[in-house]
Amino acid sequence: MVSKDTIIIIAICAVLAALVIVAVAIRVVKKASSTSNPLPPVQPLARHREQQVAKFEGSLPRSQTWYGSQNHLAPHNLVSISTRGSRASLLAQTSSPADTESAASYSPSMYNQSLHLPNHSFEPSRPGSSSSLGSSEPGVTSPSLDPPALPRARSFSSSPRRSRPLSVSSSHSTIYSKNSRHTLRGTPHGLHSQIQIVLPAPLAVDRPGADVSTHRSSRFDGDAFDRISVVDKWLSPGMTTRMTPDTVKVATSACSSNSIHVYISDFFKLVLSVIIMAHHQPPNAPILISFPETNELVDSLAKFITKAQKDSIDKKGRFTIALSGGSLPKMLRGLIDNPQIKWAHWQVYYVDERVVPLDHPDSNHRACTENLFSKVPIPADNIHAIDTTLLNDLEELSDAYEKTLIHEFAQKDAARFPVFDLILLGMGPDGHTASLFPGHDLLNEEDRWVAYVDDSPKPPPKRITFTYPVINHAARVAFVAAGKEKAETLPTILDHPEEGLPSSRVKPVFPGQLYWFVDNAAASKVAYPRTPFQL
């Protein structure tokens, strides 16, 4: 069954190939007629580029004309697709409103919502959009959860930076320059995960306040740098480009023999952008399910997990799940004596774990074993605990756990990051989740899959933890938060994500879905709309 995306891509390619043929035919005709027709007026975008080239060349010493491109998709440089009715087109700063309205679109009506390049913000799902747990109330959309302002990192000690697992490349690339580290952001299934194009300097956008010299001294870290992709980098801050078939036709038909390569390269960048962004969707809005009593929450959570494991096993023959500690293990008792659970197909990991022996009272593995695993027929080998021979070396311990993830995922899935079928999280009174604590440097970790802290504000101090790149690539992430002691924090997490608390930064990349299983006591002060529990 050909997927919708594939059909979109094929349609777009066919249209664009036709345009290329038209452009080449026009060039041939022009050459044949060899009459000197005046070029059409330079398009706003092309003019902007000429100005940029002149500015850039003026700023370079004679000897240096090329440098590793620095691609940093600052939000205002985003090229985004949005629809007007059934029309989709790349938004642009157009010379006149008329241009806006007259721009033909070439995409079918399947684009029924704004698509934005990765800026890590939730777009409210469309009112009445369906979810695997039933649809939200018609007409009620989730409040937009804007990207959080990153709090100033406190001086916690945590995992020093190291490149990602070598055997599995992530889609986040880090370019180190002499003076500073620039990290390319992008949702690993999004812009950065498929394409590698390195453009010469003049085509790289000037990041606000960027020091051009930094660019020139940039080096690509062989380990960390595995791919870079650019959208049209000539978009000046605040400028977006609307490229429509009309504009593209003009661009290609304007080609003279000595400039056709420029327009065609723009043309293919457009093609690339359209195809890539046709694939990119903003994260789904969280689904909040609140239960009057904890027991109802436990039963519904068990049904939810049962369905998730069935879907995964039916599709892949296995179910990968990661568990948190704290009160979560007790909330899993609904899985005991459940005949629908195929324990032999489960692969269980820990979202975080205290660096203590496995029989220590603080061990999450011990908590999960006492509350669940000792009561169900799950093979011991399917439970992946930490290597307690490495308790005295946090770096080695976190590396070793990361390697177990690589073994599980890198050799079975084509994804660039481990894609857990389900990750179960708790939320601490300070808004922490896993062992990711407010203001901690680990909140900004984009390369490591597993990191460590040795000064956790929640005892015990030494822990290893998944990082956001892993958490935010799961197919499903479910927070479980119950009790009135969560009532003060939950409104900040769901109603004011801009505060940037760690739990607010859990935003599974599309099509991942985030759920909150809470009781009414925890949600008593939350404004965020509830969704009825439905499988």
Ligand SMILES: O=C(O)[C@H](O)[C@@H](O)[C@H](O)[C@H](O)COP(=O)(O)O
């Ligand atoms: O190892 C841990 O401590 C947990 O993974 C931690 O992130 C926990 O989920 C929260 O602290 C919430 O704990 P409670 O649910 O017990 O409040």
